[in-house]
Amino acid sequence: MLRSSLAAAFLLFSFSLKAQELFPRTEPASNSPKGALGVRMSNEFYREVTVLRSMQNCKFMWALTNKLMLTQAFTFANHHGARLPDDFIKNDGNIGQHTHGNKKGNTYPYGFENASLTLKYRFLSLDGQNSHFRMAAFAEAAAGTSAHDEAEVSLMGDNSGGGGGIIATVLHKKFAASVTGGAILPYRYVQKDMNEIIIEYGNAYYYSLSFGYLLFPFRYKDYNQTNLNLYMEFIGKSYDKINVNLNSTDVLIDKVPSLEQGNYVDVFPGMQLILNSSTRVDISVGLPLISRSYVHTYPFYYLGIQRYFYF
Amino acid sequence: MKFLKPLIFFIILAHSAGFSQQFKKVEIGVDGLTCSMCTRSVEMNIRKLDFVDSVKMDLTNTNGVVLFKKGATIEIEKIAKAVRDAGFSTRYLNAVFSFTSQELNNGSCFQYNGNQYKFIGVDNKKVSGETTLTFVGKDFMPSKQFKKWSESVKESCSSDKRTYYVKI
Numbered sequence: 001m002l003r004s005s006l007a008a009a010f011l012l013f014s015f016s017l018k019a020q021e022l023f024p025r026t027e028p029a030s031n032s033p034k035g036a037l038g039v040r041m042s043n044e045f046y047r048e049v050t051v052l053r054s055m056q057n058c059k060f061m062w063a064l065t066n067k068l069m070l071t072q073a074f075t076f077a078n079h080h081g082a083r084l085p086d087d088f089i090k091n092d093g094n095i096g097q098h099t100h101g102n103k104k105g106n107t108y109p110y111g112f113e114n115a116s117l118t119l120k121y122r123f124l125s126l127d128g129q130n131s132h133f134r135m136a137a138f139a140e141a142a143a144g145t146s147a148h149d150e151a152e153v154s155l156m157g158d159n160s161g162g163g164g165g166i167i168a169t170v171l172h173k174k175f176a177a178s179v180t181g182g183a184i185l186p187y188r189y190v191q192k193d194m195n196e197i198i199i200e201y202g203n204a205y206y207y208s209l210s211f212g213y214l215l216f217p218f219r220y221k222d223y224n225q226t227n228l229n230l231y232m233e234f235i236g237k238s239y240d241k242i243n244v245n246l247n248s249t250d251v252l253i254d255k256v257p258s259l260e261q262g263n264y265v266d267v268f269p270g271m272q273l274i275l276n277s278s279t280r281v282d283i284s285v286g287l288p289l290i291s292r293s294y295v296h297t298y299p300f301y302y303l304g305i306q307r308y309f310y311f
Numbered sequence: 312m313k314f315l316k317p318l319i320f321f322i323i324l325a326h327s328a329g330f331s332q333q334f335k336k337v338e339i340g341v342d343g344l345t346c347s348m349c350t351r352s353v354e355m356n357i358r359k360l361d362f363v364d365s366v367k368m369d370l371t372n373t374n375g376v377v378l379f380k381k382g383a384t385i386e387i388e389k390i391a392k393a394v395r396d397a398g399f400s401t402r403y404l405n406a407v408f409s410f411t412s413q414e415l416n417n418g419s420c421f422q423y424n425g426n427q428y429k430f431i432g433v434d435n436k437k438v439s440g441e442t443t444l445t446f447v448g449k450d451f452m453p454s455k456q457f458k459k460w461s462e463s464v465k466e467s468c469s470s471d472k473r474t475y476y477v478k479i
Contacts, residue, residue: 022346033352034396035359066396127343127400127453129373171345214346220370223351277347308348310355 023210024270024282024304025233028178029134029169031069031122032061036308042282046300049105053296054078055113055157071118075157078110080146084191084199088149089246095253113157114144120167131172138182139164146189150258151242152295153186153204161186165206176212181205184239196247202240202261209234212272227274234289236265258294265290270302280306332411332423334385335441340374340402341394342453349399356393362386374402384424387475391450404451405443406477412439415479420468427468431460432478444477 022028032038038061045054055077063069085106087096118140126133141162142155153159165182186201210233217225241260244251253259270284282304292298339357344350350368354375357366362383368375379385391401413421416435420427431447446452447460460476467474 022348030398033356033398035356036352063396063398066398122398125343125400129340129342129402130345132343132345176345220347220350222370223347225347227347274346274348277351280348308352310352310359 022229022272022274022280022306023176023178023212023231023233024272024284024302025231025235025268025286026178026180026208026210027120027138027167028176029122029124029136029167031063031067031120031136032308034063034066036310037062038306038308040304040306042302042304044296044300044302046297048297051078051105051107054110057156067122069120069122071116071120073116073118073156075113075115075144076111077113077157078108079157080113080148081106081108082145082147083193084147084149084197089195089197089244089251093246093249093251095244095251095256095259097256112144113146114142114155114160116140116142116155131170133168133170135166135168137164137166147191148189148199148201150295151202151260152237152239152258152262152293153184153201154295155184155186158295159184159186159189159201161201174214176210178208178210180208180210182207196245198245200243200245202242204237204239206235206237208236223277225277227272227277229272229274231268231270231272231284233268233270233284234265235268236263236290237293238263262294263291264288264293266293268302278307280304282306333409334379334387334423335407335409336379337377337387337390337407338374338403338405338443339377339390339394340372340404341399342373342402343399344373349397353394353397353399356397357390360386360389360393363390387446388450391446395450400453401451402453404446406446407441408444409441410438413437413442418466420474422468422472425472427472427474429466429468429474429476430478431463431476438479442479444479447476447478 040059042057057073057075059071059073061071090096118138120136120138122134122136124135140155143160146158148158155163163182163184165180167180169178184204189199191197212229212231215228215230239262266286267289268284268286273281284302286300288298341353347370350370354366354368357363357377362379362385363377364380365378366375377390387406391404394401415430415433415438417430417433420429449457464476
């Protein structure tokens with residue numbers, strides 16, 4: 001009786017429960033499989049006073065070798081106009097009171113923001129039967145036309161420039177965790193019409209810590225089972241102030257938090273459904289944890305769908 | 312001259328008996344698999360190989376069975392490469408080979424489809440019929456496990472053909 005109970009208990013605990021390191025808001029150190037095109041469409045949206053801000057990102061992922069992956073992404077949004085807001089610099093030459101998020105809600109037409117290319121190289125891979133530890137380094141470049149009127153920079157939509165970083169991801173049975181450290185080196189924005197305005201953005205550094213947990217299925221039987229994963233991600237950023245130059249004269253920036261140096265950490269609880277082992281649906285909400293970001297209001301929502309197409 | 316056709320037929324038949332030695336299937340264990348999507352990507356990659364008829368992955372035990380098309384040229388290393396290309400690694404690769412009749416001595420070689428296969432770590436015996444061969448090499452097992460065999464895989468069967476190392 002005891003032996004059979006022990007055997008049953010052993011069988012129960014020896015099921016290979018696997019977590020999934022497919023975090024909604026960050027990239028893991030693993031790459032997509034070779035010979036498959038990964039396509040991810042995502043939408044991030046939030047309310048800014050009376051305006052609904054929406055950003056779509058369309059990402060294509062292709063493994064060049066089993067260690068090197070190329071990602072091409074396109075971002076569309078209604079975050080920016082074709083030019084800086086008219087009151088970005090006041091008539092007296094001083095910086096305008098940058099209030100969006102608090103009072104403003106400029107309506108911008110929805111349009112193309114930027115395109116980016118990322119190369120990710122997985123340089124370490126240690127596999128166990130139901131676990132692994134991987135590390136990757138990545139480099140990215142983005143180009144776009146957004147009239148980005150804030151100090152916080154991002155290569156997804158807001159800025160042109162380059163960047164890179166390192167990712168470490170660990171997986172053990174039901175749990176997944178990942179750490180990322182990266183930098184953004186933005187390119188300046190130049191607007192030449194009646195006046196010449198040059199915005200020099202400062203560099204930014206970001207870091208993230210992500211956790212994932214496989215809630216069900218309790219036991220993998222076939223590919224058709226729906227998987228549910230829960231995630232908690234922390235993403236922090238530290239960025240420098242901008243320098244604004246109007247017709248070769250520097251504009252003083254004082255007491256405008258969104259244009260000055262900033263530091264914050266946001267938290268993203270999320271959940272993920274995997275359907276038929278082929279389609280992934282991510283839902284996540286962004287909330288402030290330490291200080292705040294000025295490029296969006298809170299809460300802000302994320303919805304993503306990803307699929308691999310095998311050739 | 313009348314006997315030429317049946318003679319040719321008999322010669323071909325006699326030679327084809329030798330070709331009935333072949334790989335029947337492979338049982339492969341995969342490491343690093345952490346989700347059903349991952350297992351599926353391994354299966355899709357192995358399925359793409361032109362000599363593969365079907366792949367059945369076991370999601371719980373992270374292993375699978377690969378069945379081959381009849382008469383196809385089997386390239387075992389391509390199965391391990393398909394696992395690597397999917398982003399994972401091979402824990403073990405056991406190939407079921409059908410021998411007509413084979414003398415098995417430690418260090419002896421047999422040939423199949425242009426490649427040489429060397430027996431290592433075996434006791435001298437005779438095998439016939441379906442025999443499971445475990446492939447030994449850095450592509451077929453975790454590197455920690457391969458370290459134990461690294462000395463045994465230094466001597467190849469011949470200098471001009473690729474040598475695979477197998478144990479029973």
